[in-house]
Amino acid sequence: MLRTGRHDPTTRLARGELWKASRTPDGPGTVHLSYRQPAVTATGYGPGAGWLLERADALAGLRDDPAGFLPLARQHPVVAVLADGMPGLRLARTERVFDELVRVVLAQKVTTIEATRSYAALVRRFGEPAPGPVPLLLPPAAETIAAAPYWMFHPLGIEQRRADTLRRLAAVADRLECTVHEPPDQARRLLMTRPGVGPWTAAEVAAVAYGDPDAVSVGDYHVPHQVAYALAGEQRGTDQRMLELLAPFGGHRARVIRLVVHAGVQEPRRAPRAALRSFARF
Structure with a gap:
């Protein structure tokens, strides 16, 4: 969830460690998280290092509170098995709303491969070298996105x-960042007051920027089928059916979805994969 595809220029993820470049209110920075049982060690680089280190525990998921989830999980045989199999799963919180919006807006109405390719290309076009010993790029600055004409996208x-949506959101990025101080459900509603941000986009952003344990991505192409298949053995699902199945886990619905996705549960395929497109060729 913290990396946009394997070739994300802003993030490097390996076993037991994470490198992530970000633009913070204090300036650009890179944080390195290293996990060696039983501790997570955080190191920061650049002007934004202090800001990132203050939130390193949230990025590692250590501010996530799964209390109350296990009793709910025990009520469903599949969820109980998934929860027991992944007891260390925690929800990260980045507190970088515009960065997550860029990632999610690029995933609207396209395949995952298309979205990750466009994100990597966008970062390489508008990003800058990040501080630190690892060659990463910073996410594009909001003011750069807002000022760029469409032909550059x-x-x-x-x-x-999608380009116009990004540029509109970039113009109000400072106000969007303030939503991290709101309760997650209120923050989602505030995001959805912006043109181009619907329930799916708001939930995808909330799950990572706010670490929202109850965000449900209504309108997703795959998740309703995955949830219906995992929790009820049904090969196809709808948004309404997904919400019905997740209702007993209120307050932790995103946690159930994350368990299902991380477990690799996949509904049987009924059609060929969607064809990849390239708007750059149009």
């Missing part, structure tokens, strides 16, 4: 609808 495989 088109060669990156981003059509005008």
Whole structure:
């Protein structure tokens, strides 16, 4: 959830460690998390190092509170098995709302491969070298995105609808960052007042930027089928059916979805994969 594809220029993830470059209110920075049982060690680089280190425990998921989830999980045989099999699963919180919005908006109405390719191309086009010993790039600055004309996005495989959404959100990025101080449900509602941000986009952002344990991505192409297949053995699912199955886990619905996704539960495929497109060629 903290990396946009295997070739994300802003993030490096390996066994037991994470490198992540970010733009913070104090300036650019890179944080390195290293896990050696029983401790997580955080190291920061650049002007934003202090800001990142103050929130390193949240990035590692250590502010996530799963209290109350296990009694709910025990009520469902599949969820109980998943929870027992992944007892260390925690929900990260980045507190970088615009960065997550960029990632999620690029995933609207396209395949995952298309979205990750466009994100990597966008970072390489508008990003800058991040501080620290690892060669990473910073996410694009909001002011850079807001000022860029559409024709600069088109060669990156981003059509005008998503490009315009990004530019509108970039123009109010400072106000969007303030939503991290709101309760997650209120923050989601505030995000959805912006054109181009619907329930799916708001939930995807909330799950990572706010570490929201109850965010449900209504409108997702795969998740309703995965949840229906995992929890009820049904090969296809709808948003309504997904919400019905998740209702007993209120307050922890995102946690159940994360368990299902991390376990690799996948509904049987009924059609060929969607064809990959390249808006850059249009």
